[in-house]
Amino acid sequence: MTTTTIDMPTTPVLEASGVTMRFGGLTAVRSVDLTVGAGEIVGLIGPNGAGKTTFFNCLTGLYVPTEGQVRYKGTLLPPKPHLVTTAGVARTFQNIRLFANMTVLENVLVGRHTRTKEGLWSALLRGPGFKKAEAASHERAMELLEFVGLSHKADHVSRNLPYGEQRKLEIARALASDPGLLLLDEPTAGMNPQETRAAEELIFGIRDQGVAILVIEHDMRFIFNLCDRVACLVQGEKLIEGTAETVQGDERVIAAYLGTPFEGAPGAEELAEVEAAEAHSAEAHRDGTDSTTRPEGEAQ
Numbered sequence: 001m002t003t004t005t006i007d008m009p010t011t012p013v014l015e016a017s018g019v020t021m022r023f024g025g026l027t028a029v030r031s032v033d034l035t036v037g038a039g040e041i042v043g044l045i046g047p048n049g050a051g052k053t054t055f056f057n058c059l060t061g062l063y064v065p066t067e068g069q070v071r072y073k074g075t076l077l078p079p080k081p082h083l084v085t086t087a088g089v090a091r092t093f094q095n096i097r098l099f100a101n102m103t104v105l106e107n108v109l110v111g112r113h114t115r116t117k118e119g120l121w122s123a124l125l126r127g128p129g130f131k132k133a134e135a136a137s138h139e140r141a142m143e144l145l146e147f148v149g150l151s152h153k154a155d156h157v158s159r160n161l162p163y164g165e166q167r168k169l170e171i172a173r174a175l176a177s178d179p180g181l182l183l184l185d186e187p188t189a190g191m192n193p194q195e196t197r198a199a200e201e202l203i204f205g206i207r208d209q210g211v212a213i214l215v216i217e218h219d220m221r222f223i224f225n226l227c228d229r230v231a232c233l234v235q236g237e238k239l240i241e242g243t244a245e246t247v248q249g250d251e252r253v254i255a256a257y258l259g260t261p262f263e264g265a266p267g268a269e270e271l272a273e274v275e276a277a278e279a280h281s282a283e284a285h286r287d288g289t290d291s292t293t294r295p296e297g298e299a300q
């Protein structure tokens with residue numbers, strides 16, 4: 001018996017077409033098309049002011065694009081952030097936005113509310129339905145904290161977390177809404193090489209759980225290691241899109257953004273940096289000094 005495999009076209013998880021965003025006379029994003037397929041990690045790079053965050057804001061309903069459409073799994077997204085989250089798109093922000101005075105666990109529980117069906121009366125009366133939903137949310141939140149490596153800090157006030165952990169917590173909170181697409185805006189900003197490497201592993205882990213990912217980042221080594229495809233925006237327009245090899249070798253990208261060609265095997269230089277930092281930290285530990293003090297987080 002012979003079997004025939006038919007390649008079924010799959011609907012992209014994200015499909016942005018012709019997205020344009022104008023602020024008065026300034027066109028911050030101009031006619032950008034971008035898709036993210038199931039199981040993909042796509043990177044968005046570009047110099048400062050290229051329009052990357054504005055584009056994210058158009059995808060997540062914070063801005064209503066002047067022109068263009070954004071579809072999630074084939075359905076047009078409503079231009080309202082909470083409806084976009086309910087539809088299945090979650091995000092983190094360039095400047096961490098945690099509830100600084102809440103505990104780590106409470107921050108994740110807040111992210112869970114779009115998936116809680118219990119209504120106001122049930123919550124006020126704390127009926128059996130509410131208690132069951134509350135227990136399920138608590139269990140899921142703890143699972144997510146375990147996943148990002150923060151379960152041991154569930155009761156800590158989030159403002160007291162080191163910077164890298166605040167970023168992880170923001171990711172856990174975004175995952176609490178059970179997204180099919182996660183948008184990460186500069187997830188490694190302010191991280192040291194070890195934290196960046198851990199963030200890379202975490203993002204691969206999220207992808208392996210079936211969440212498609214679109215990530216903005218200035219750290220080229222990180223982005224080229226991580227992403228299946230990379231798109232480069234310059235002055236609001238998409239200059240090029242392709243594999244890491246294609247984009248990092250493109251002369252216009254090098255001229256517009258990288259300055260110098262990105263050299264070396266992906267990951268090799270990063271690994272060397274991590275090893276050097278670890279050796280340095282071990283040496284400092286032996287000498288009784290701690291060189292790993294981090295700047296305070298910027299939770300607002």
Ligand SMILES: Nc1ncnc2c1ncn2[C@@H]1O[C@H](COP(=O)(O)OP(=O)(O)OP(=O)(O)O)[C@@H](O)[C@H]1O
Nearest residue numbers: 023026028046047048049050051052053054055094
């Ligand atoms: N709300 C706004 N009103 C007016 N102009 C804006 C607004 N938001 C962004 N811009 C402008 O749009 C352009 C693109 O900004 P955007 O923050 O999207 O760039 P970016 O690529 O994310 O930059 P960075 O890498 O520095 O974060 C900039 O010129 C910025 O000043």
